[in-house]
Amino acid sequence: MQDKKELTITTKSGSIVCLMLFRYSKFAPAYFVGTLFSWLQRKGFKILSKRRNHNDAEMLTETYSIAVHHIMIADKYRVDAYQNAINKAVTGKNVLDIGTGPYAFLAQMAVVANAKYTTGVEASRESYNAAIAQLNPAYLSKITIDHCYSTNKISPEENSKYDLLIHEIIGCIGSDEGSLPVVKDAKERLLTKNAQIIPHSFSTHIISVSPLQSLTLFESILSRMYMDHESIFDTEIKATGMYDVFNFPIQNAISDPNVFETFNFNSDFDLIQKNSHIFKIKKQSTDEPILFDGFVLFLELVVDEQNIINSYLQKTNWNVIYIKLLEVPREMQDGEEIHVKCEIDASNIDTKYSLTVTFSEGTILSHTWNGSNPKAIGKI
Ligand SMILES: C[S@@+](CC[C@H](N)C(=O)[O-])C[C@H]1O[C@@H](n2cnc3c(N)ncnc32)[C@H](O)[C@@H]1O
Numbered sequence: 274m275q276d277k278k279e280l281t282i283t284t285k286s287g288s289i290v291c292l293m294l295f296r297y298s299k300f301a302p303a304y305f306v307g308t309l310f311s312w313l314q315r316k317g318f319k320i321l322s323k324r325r326n327h328n329d330a331e332m333l334t335e336t337y338s339i340a341v342h343h344i345m346i347a348d349k350y351r352v353d354a355y356q357n358a359i360n361k362a363v364t365g366k367n368v369l370d371i372g373t374g375p376y377a378f379l380a381q382m383a384v385v386a387n388a389k390y391t392t393g394v395e396a397s398r399e400s401y402n403a404a405i406a407q408l409n410p411a412y413l414s415k416i417t418i419d420h421c422y423s424t425n426k427i428s429p430e431e432n433s434k435y436d437l438l439i440h441e442i443i444g445c446i447g448s449d450e451g452s453l454p455v456v457k458d459a460k461e462r463l464l465t466k467n468a469q470i471i472p473h474s475f476s477t478h479i480i481s482v483s484p485l486q487s488l489t490l491f492e493s494i495l496s497r498m499y500m501d502h503e504s505i506f507d508t509e510i511k512a513t514g515m516y517d518v519f520n521f522p523i524q525n526a527i528s529d530p531n532v533f534e535t536f537n538f539n540s541d542f543d544l545i546q547k548n549s550h551i552f553k554i555k556k557q558s559t560d561e562p563i564l565f566d567g568f569v570l571f572l573e574l575v576v577d578e579q580n581i582i583n584s585y586l587q588k589t590n591w592n593v594i595y596i597k598l599l600e601v602p603r604e605m606q607d608g609e610e611i612h613v614k615c616e617i618d619a620s621n622i623d624t625k626y627s628l629t630v631t632f633s634e635g636t637i638l639s640h641t642w643n644g645s646n647p648k649a650i651g652k653i
Pocket of ligand 1: 423
């Protein structure tokens with residue numbers, strides 16, 4: 274029975290993808306680039322780039338390339354989790370999809386799963402045009418897509434507010450694509466009082482790590498091809514700063530994880546959050562010295578209670594963020610403590626983050642940054 278259900282779900286999302294490709298075949302090169310990247314990532318190659326800071330979140334939506342959308346569509350963990358959650362929640366609902374992307378991927382899932390009516394909004398002109406061009410004509414009486422930011426959408430009359438919101442404006446650090454102020458605005462103006470939201474909630478976890486080993490030449494070539502990696506001969510990860518990394522080795526963790534940020538879209542949340550933790554360094558199984566040079570942040574996305582995605586343990590389209598604080602790693606003792614304060618300020622779309630780290634002898638390090646932008650970190 275379970276197998277049959279899974280088969281039906283896979284067939285439905287497979288046919289949505291085929292239909293999209295058929296109707297929008299000029300995106301075949303982007304499909305090839307995106308699908309090849311997902312395959313290489315699943316094979317376990319490390320692919321990375323150093324993150325450049327930026328401060329214009331509005332640019333985010335205009336720079337989401339079609340190839341990036343293909344990487345997201347090729348992410349089976351993401352597609353299956355959303356498909357399962359949407360199938361369970363959508364029947365008879367008046368649905369709002371914030372950020373349809375070029376294929377109205379989630380909005381069309383909602384139509385297929387028997388939503389009463391689905392309204393999508395998409396801020397990027399290119400993605401909006403693509404979404405309109407490839408919409409299945411059989412769905413046209415059940416779906417509308419508007420070209421606007423959700424925050425600019427006019428509030429509907431009280432009796433036509435949306436009772437289900439679906440979105441996937443979730444970053445590698447959960448909050449860093451603006452989801453918190455956007456969802457808060459939707460709850461205040463666009464949704465009914467008891468509306469359900471998919472995804473349900475997310476946490477970004479933080480874990481202390483030992484230095485990332487060198488890349489192989491092939492990984493360095495991949496990082497140059499796909500991300501903003503400077504040179505194919507730059508195989509050593511020496512400079513401090515933030516790196517977007519696919520396939521960061523799990524064995525480099527030298528403590529248990531803690532919560533960097535945690536937000537539940539289905540309850541009231543504040544846009545500013547502060548968390549403090551003590552990390553206890555754990556001896557590795559080998560006799561090698563324990564080296565520390567920074568932290569990894571990874572996403573746990575609760576799409577619904579049965580469908581949870583973890584970007585450190587699963588090979589998803591969300592990479593982890595490696596914050597390299599020290600150029601020369603620091604030798605740590607088994608059981609030594611590191612005190613860490615995390616601050617998130619999402620009171621405007623350019624979310625601000627800070628990390629303050631205090632070692633046992635009193636040395637303090639800090640790192641601050643803004644929300645992400647796919648084009649600022651990668652080339653795809
Ligand atoms: C990660 S993509 C997800 C696309 C699609 N929903 C999917 O799941 O494949 C996010 C999309 O949301 C759009 N977006 C982000 N914030 C938005 C907002 N506040 N209003 C409208 N579109 C937004 C971006 O332009 C981008 O196309």
